[in-house]
Amino acid sequence: MPTLLITGANRGIGLEFVKRYAAEGWQVIACCRDPQAATALQAVPGKVTIERLEVTDYAAVDTLAAGYADTAIDLLLNNAGIYGNRDGALSISDFDTYLKVLQVNSVAPMKMALALLPALKKARAAKIATISSRMGSIGAGAGGSYVYRASKAAINAAMHNLALDLKPAGITCIVLHPGWVKTDMGGQGADITVETSVSGLKQVIDGAALKDTGKFFNYDGSEIPW
Numbered sequence: 001m002p003t004l005l006i007t008g009a010n011r012g013i014g015l016e017f018v019k020r021y022a023a024e025g026w027q028v029i030a031c032c033r034d035p036q037a038a039t040a041l042q043a044v045p046g047k048v049t050i051e052r053l054e055v056t057d058y059a060a061v062d063t064l065a066a067g068y069a070d071t072a073i074d075l076l077l078n079n080a081g082i083y084g085n086r087d088g089a090l091s092i093s094d095f096d097t098y099l100k101v102l103q104v105n106s107v108a109p110m111k112m113a114l115a116l117l118p119a120l121k122k123a124r125a126a127k128i129a130t131i132s133s134r135m136g137s138i139g140a141g142a143g144g145s146y147v148y149r150a151s152k153a154a155i156n157a158a159m160h161n162l163a164l165d166l167k168p169a170g171i172t173c174i175v176l177h178p179g180w181v182k183t184d185m186g187g188q189g190a191d192i193t194v195e196t197s198v199s200g201l202k203q204v205i206d207g208a209a210l211k212d213t214g215k216f217f218n219y220d221g222s223e224i225p226w
């Protein structure tokens with residue numbers, strides 16, 4: 001069966017992805033910061049291996065990747081993310097947080113992709129799917145939320161270019177907007193449940209092929225402007 005490696009697997013959208021792929025018999029390498037506290041993740045039935053990973057610990061990312069260098073990883077799902085401060089227009093309250101958000105949302109997914117390339121190249125038609133946000137679309141910008149928007153725009157740009165560079169290797173690289181989802185990040189007033197979001201995202205990811213590489217998809221399969 002194929003293998004998925006996912007970050008931020010202990011709650012929210014990430015946990016739902018683990019449940020879905022494990023239910024289909026995939027081998028799931030589920031990364032989270034605190035495996036002992038990840039009781040919901042521990043309870044997921046199937047072939048789930050839990051790995052401790054703080055995604056901004058780049059040495060730890062290298063160690064994890066070295067451990068799986070001989071494993072064919074079919075799907076890397078960069079899911080871990082943070083919002084930072086909920087600043088409005090004309091305000092950034094904390095520039096240290098700005099850097100942290102960039103590290104988690106923009107730098108870490110690229111570090112994951114590059115570190116795991118040997119394992120991805122071992123799979124027949126590997127995919128890198130990164131959970132971004134419509135808020136990172138420059139074309140669909142609406143002002144405010146500068147930090148989160150900038151972090152997602154940065155990963156969009158990096159993944160778009162990674163897609164071009166990995167196309168000759170047959171690796172499909174896409175970025176996805178999950179909708180406004182009822183999670184700790186999205187809040188309970190959000191539009192859709194994690195189940196609805198992940199059903200859509202999974203359909204897009206599973207159906208994606210090399211012809212789709214470098215695209216930015218909504219969870220319903222429509223394309224979002226960069």
Ligand SMILES: NC(=O)c1ccc[n+]([C@@H]2O[C@H](COP(=O)([O-])OP(=O)(O)OC[C@H]3O[C@@H](n4cnc5c(N)ncnc54)[C@H](OP(=O)(O)O)[C@@H]3O)[C@@H](O)[C@H]2O)c1
Nearest residue numbers: 008012013033054055079080081133180181183184185186
């Ligand atoms: N919910 C929405 O409406 C929405 C909309 C657009 C995009 N997104 C994106 O969807 C993705 C998942 O979000 P969510 O709604 O499921 O959020 P969530 O419920 O807040 O979960 C975030 C996940 O990321 C992990 N994480 C955060 N910082 C990390 C770090 N430094 N190292 C490792 N793991 C880290 C968290 O782990 P801990 O439990 O250890 O903190 C948690 O597992 C994010 O990339 C987010 O930006 C969400």
